[in-house]
Amino acid sequence: MAADSTSDRSASPQSSSHDGSNFDSGPTITLRFLVNGKEAGSIIGKKGDNVKKLREESGAKVSISDSSSIERIASVVGSSSQIIKAFSMICNKFEADTRRQNSASDSSYSLTFRLIVPNICCGSLIGKSGANIKELREASGATVQVANDMLPNSTERSVMVSGTTAAIMHCIQRLCTIVAEMKPSTSVIPYQPCLSGGLPGIFNGIGGRSQMGMLNRGMSKGPSQQGIMGEVPSLFSSASSLFPGGFPAMLSGYQSSGRSQTQEIIVPNEIVGTIIGKQGTTINEIRQHSQAMIKIAEAEEGSKDRKVIITGSPASISAATYLINTIRAKYESAPTRV
Numbered sequence: 001m002a003a004d005s006t007s008d009r010s011a012s013p014q015s016s017s018h019d020g021s022n023f024d025s026g027p028t029i030t031l032r033f034l035v036n037g038k039e040a041g042s043i044i045g046k047k048g049d050n051v052k053k054l055r056e057e058s059g060a061k062v063s064i065s066d067s068s069s070i071e072r073i074a075s076v077v078g079s080s081s082q083i084i085k086a087f088s089m090i091c092n093k094f095e096a097d098t099r100r101q102n103s104a105s106d107s108s109y110s111l112t113f114r115l116i117v118p119n120i121c122c123g124s125l126i127g128k129s130g131a132n133i134k135e136l137r138e139a140s141g142a143t144v145q146v147a148n149d150m151l152p153n154s155t156e157r158s159v160m161v162s163g164t165t166a167a168i169m170h171c172i173q174r175l176c177t178i179v180a181e182m183k184p185s186t187s188v189i190p191y192q193p194c195l196s197g198g199l200p201g202i203f204n205g206i207g208g209r210s211q212m213g214m215l216n217r218g219m220s221k222g223p224s225q226q227g228i229m230g231e232v233p234s235l236f237s238s239a240s241s242l243f244p245g246g247f248p249a250m251l252s253g254y255q256s257s258g259r260s261q262t263q264e265i266i267v268p269n270e271i272v273g274t275i276i277g278k279q280g281t282t283i284n285e286i287r288q289h290s291q292a293m294i295k296i297a298e299a300e301e302g303s304k305d306r307k308v309i310i311t312g313s314p315a316s317i318s319a320a321t322y323l324i325n326t327i328r329a330k331y332e333s334a335p336t337r338v
Helices: 037-044 046-058 080-102 119-126 128-140 165-180 209-217 228-242 247-257 269-276 278-290 314-333
Strands: 029-036 061-064 071-078 111-118 143-146 156-163 261-268 293-296 305-312
Touching: 029 037, 029 080, 029 165, 029 314, 037 046, 037 061, 037 071, 037 080, 046 061, 046 080, 071 080, 080 111, 080 165, 111 119, 111 165, 119 128, 119 143, 119 156, 119 165, 128 143, 128 165, 156 165, 156 261, 261 269, 261 314, 269 278, 269 293, 269 305, 269 314, 278 293, 278 314, 305 314
Parallel strands: none
Antiparallel strands: 029 071, 029 111, 061 071, 111 156, 143 156, 261 305, 293 305
16 A cells, blocks of 8 residues: 655744754655554555655655554655654644643654664664664664664664654654665665554464454454453464464464564553453463563553563564553543443
8 A cells, every 4th residue: 555644734844953944955765654443544544545645845755654454654755854844743743642642732752663684784784882872872862772673584683763743753864864874785685564454574474364364353342241351362262273282382382483582662641451361361362372571561641652572582572562562552442432
């Protein structure tokens, strides 16, 4: 599905430091980031109005992968100045959405972008003994985390950036500089988050379209009379019925393919109870089926989000992330919260 664009607040960025005006046109580069269905819809807009405006005003090519998975990839292609303009507009749109959702006027809402960065660029981003990333964190005020290992079946890594719009734009400018310096001949195997059936890319070749479709259909479209919690077990029962032994058996051939690593994802405070489940039943199911260690960090004062720390092989992390994001998507799509 072609991307759609920008925000209601498509007006030019609030300051010249964020609009890319200090960048020459330079080479054409690409920055990609992961979005959920809600974020994709915000970028695209009704009948594609937002994305059309985003493309026209930034000059960048903006696209979003098809909607066959919980997570989709947004791609922004253009010169550094065009990409910076596009990201500034996207940040403004996400921030406006957050304000409307929370009916608040706080000017320093925190946003999170899950960027996908070629592994060859991560050395420059981190620097010797972490000097560059430390400097970037201090200068921008953003939280910047680079995954230790490459994303499954790719030569790219996840870079999570959280902070105010100004902080994120500082990081985007830095990334544009690093990516622009990458040799044109460098071969990059792009990360694909999932198959058309809905499971992460690590499961490529396992099960097939029909089984993945059955897994998705195991969860009803709308909220059940029992509420969101009533739907969660159907995800696990579908997984167990489709794959003998459930996810553990399905993943067993992949456990030795990658060393243990740790990845963090951000979830809203309001769905933490749903992820944990009554007396911890849901999170224990996720641990069992994914074979990953999962810990939910304590709430930080004033924050509306929580960190979920997932540790395990790349396959286990992909499975756990998929299950958590599926629960989150079902919760966020429900017209009423139980």
